[in-house]
Amino acid sequence: MTDDGLIFAYRLDGQGGGTPLSLAEVTTLPQPTDPWVWAHFDGSTAAAKAWLEQESGLPALVIAALLKERTRPRVEVFEEEGVLINLRGTNSAENAVPEDMVSVRLWISGRRVITVRLRPLRTVNDLRDRIEAHVGPRSGGDVLTSLALSLIDRMSPILEALNIQLDLAEDSLIHQPKLDLRRRIVTVRRRVIMMRRHIAPQREVVAVLKNSHATWFTVNDRRHLHEAYDRMALYVDDLDTMRERSQIIQDELTSYMNARLNRNTYLLSLIASIFLPLTFVTGLFGINVGGIPGSDNPSAFGWFVGSLVVVMVIQFVVLRAIKWF
Structure with a gap:
């Protein structure tokens, strides 16, 4: 990351690769016929905030949303100006709690994609590595759909781990119940609730996007969004099932x-x-x-x-x- 708050920026070549750009080149707005530009900023730095507020040319409401400390998954269409999207992914940092999800904010307008993060998100770095390997996104819509699918991919192992913990809890309840089982169930249930609180709104965001009329969405982008929606809906159903299972286990343990x-x-x-x-x-x-019977009888x-x-x-x-x- 440079001192100007720019983590990386690429001019996408439409073939899966891209040319690195400086902040000055990102500031210049691309023309409708130019290749897509993707710039990723660290919103926690003063330099990134200054660029967004003074040189990005974005509406003040969009800038405030990109830099907001606490966010939830959302999508907002600003008519002809662009689309604002907030997504969340699992926290894969060392010693971090996975369900403490990290947000990434996107602004897509014209031929430019601006993403902002306040905490590191490994999914974005994976997309950068794919661009360097010339197998990355080819357009702004592809950046969005690739990011959404990658975020979903990283959720899958966590959901599988929660399911395994519930399976073990059920086996323990049947064969050898222990007092610490209650604590384990409460922990799993709390994690399930926290993940659902973020994944369910994100499913609605993807639903709005897949039904949008944005001209920069290709047929392939829409197909990927439909896949992302189906997987998010499946995850929400799995989380609902896990929540019910944990409640049943807790009730059985109480009984x-x-x-x-x-x-x-x-x-x-x-x-x-x-x-x-x-x-x-x-x-x-x-x-x-005195008078106790048998007191004199050996x-x-x-x-x-x-x-x-x-x-x-x-x-x-x-x-x-x-x-x-």
Whole structure:
């Protein structure tokens, strides 16, 4: 990245490659017959903000949207001026949480594509590598569709990992439930909700784009947008299913814990029912006052213990007869 906030810029050759451009060359607006230009900026730098505000020629509302700190997936058509698009991708930075999704903002107008990021997004760098290898996007519409499909591709492993975690949780619930299962389910459910919160609006963005009448969309671009929409819809359905599965697992775990608590309470009640009369008798015979039967008889203790055993057996039989256990 240069000191002017420009990460990279290319004049696309229409064959999958491109010629690197400087910021001054990006500032010059391409003519309708010129090749497409793609410029990618780091919106967190003062230089990029200054260029967007002073030299880009973009509407003030668009500039504010490109530099906004907190965004959500959106698409806005500014009639003849251009199209503003916000997309989100998984955070693939080291030690980052994947569902903490990173946004990329696009402005497509004329023959120029301007993208802005506030945090690094590996998908954009992948497209840059493809241009360097001459297998990248060929037009502005191709930049958009390639970016959308690449963002979707990076979501797939995360969704698969969440599904695997739910499978393991279900197996654990069936075979050997553990107390830490509740924490694991809550974590998975939180991740699913966070991802759906971003993916569902992004699906609607793609739906608007695939039905738009932008003249710079080719037949191939529209085909890719339809594919992107289908995959996003599938991901949203998968996330809804995972959310329901996690809720079912959590409910089953709660039922298991309640059943376990009830069983333990039942056992304590059963033990208390058996030993309460015995405790009363032993307490009665343990008082230090005169007149205790058998106090002068050496065999009285044996008879007393034997009588306690008899009482215990009688209680066991009675409780069994009334089906306490």
